[in-house]
Amino acid sequence: xxxxxxxxxxxxxxxxxxxxxxxxxxxxxxxxxxxxxxxxxxxxxxxxxxxxxxxxxxxxxxxxxxxxxxxxxxxxxxxxxxxxxxxxxxxxxxxxxxxxxxxxxxxxxxxxxxxxxxxxxxxxxxxxxxxxxxxxxxxxxxxxxxxxxxxxxxxxxxxxxxxxxxxxxxxxxxxxxxxxxxxxxxxxxxxxxxxxxxxxxxxxxxxxxxxxxxxxxxxxxxxxxxxxxxxxxx
Numbered sequence: 001x002x003x004x005x006x007x008x009x010x011x012x013x014x015x016x017x018x019x020x021x022x023x024x025x026x027x028x029x030x031x032x033x034x035x036x037x038x039x040x041x042x043x044x045x046x047x048x049x050x051x052x053x054x055x056x057x058x059x060x061x062x063x064x065x066x067x068x069x070x071x072x073x074x075x076x077x078x079x080x081x082x083x084x085x086x087x088x089x090x091x092x093x094x095x096x097x098x099x100x101x102x103x104x105x106x107x108x109x110x111x112x113x114x115x116x117x118x119x120x121x122x123x124x125x126x127x128x129x130x131x132x133x134x135x136x137x138x139x140x141x142x143x144x145x146x147x148x149x150x151x152x153x154x155x156x157x158x159x160x161x162x163x164x165x166x167x168x169x170x171x172x173x174x175x176x177x178x179x180x181x182x183x184x185x186x187x188x189x190x191x192x193x194x195x196x197x198x199x200x201x202x203x204x205x206x207x208x209x210x211x212x213x214x215x216x217x218x219x220x221x222x223x224x225x226x227x228x229x230x231x232x233x234x
Contacts, residue, residue, distance in 0.1 A: 003176045004033070011160075011172045011222055012122075016133060018233045025110075026137030028233075030130030033174055034120035039130040041138035044109045057105025057152075059135065061092035063127055065116040088124045091197065095128050095157060095188045096135055098196045104152035110138050121175040125159035125186055129226050132157050136234055156234075157196060158226035159188040162215045164207055169214045171222045183207045187219035191227045 006012070012033030021027035026041035047058045064085055067073050092114060112135055114127035135153075142148045163170045164183035178184060185200035200215075207215075 008170050016233050025141040026134040028130045028133045030126050032126045035122050035126050036118040037126045037130050038115045039134040041112045041134040047107050047109050056102040058109045059097045061089050061112040063088040063114045069116045069119045099154055099157045101152040104150045121173050121178040122161045125161050128159035133230050156191045156227045156230050158223045160222035161186050162219050169218045171218050189223040
């Protein structure tokens with residue numbers, strides 16, 4: 001039994017609250033256990049200079065943690081400008097761009113802001129899962145306004161963390177598990193069970209090919225469950 005009473009293959013309780021922000025074209029508050037992330041998708045005219053005249057749009061992301069999202073307060077400037085925040089921002093942006101046909105977006109930019117309100121492990125994966133729904137809602141806004149003619153989204157994506165405790169794969173780590181796990185991996189996948197990104201490190205003993213395969217199978221299960229939940233809000 002795990003620290004929060006879940007089975008090895010169970011996600012934390014997931015809640016997706018769409019359009020919690022009245023101003024953003026798309027917004028989602030996602031809760032995965034005690035990890036809560038606010039995701040807003042903002043449509044902006046124009047694209048970065050290096051894309052001007054290409055006829056294509058752009059999707060980017062910014063990730064940050066509120067000062068008291070963790071056990072002790074972090075300085076606001078450190079949370080916004082840390083290398084970790086920048087690395088996660090790039091991961092979210094890459095993941096979201098993978099699911100969209102930028103040519104169908106036209107020369108518009110959508111920025112997905114992911115702000116961690118409360119952290120208990122898995123903030124980057126929750127941000128990707130919630131950020132996709134916020135992006136999808138912003139796209140629906142553009143379709144409703146006749147600002148684009150076709151839906152550019154190719155498929156749903158989601159993300160989940162997997163840990164290896166000894167030889168046991170665990171789905172969707174909370175903070176206590178993440179801090180003490182032997183191997184920590186993050187998987188970003190689409191609804192066709194294809195991989196978009198895999199991040200993984202053995203903190204202790206190296207993991208075997210068999211153990212990697214067990215983590216992959218558990219990631220598939222978790223990502224598909226999250227995609228099923230996303231579709232209830234699309």
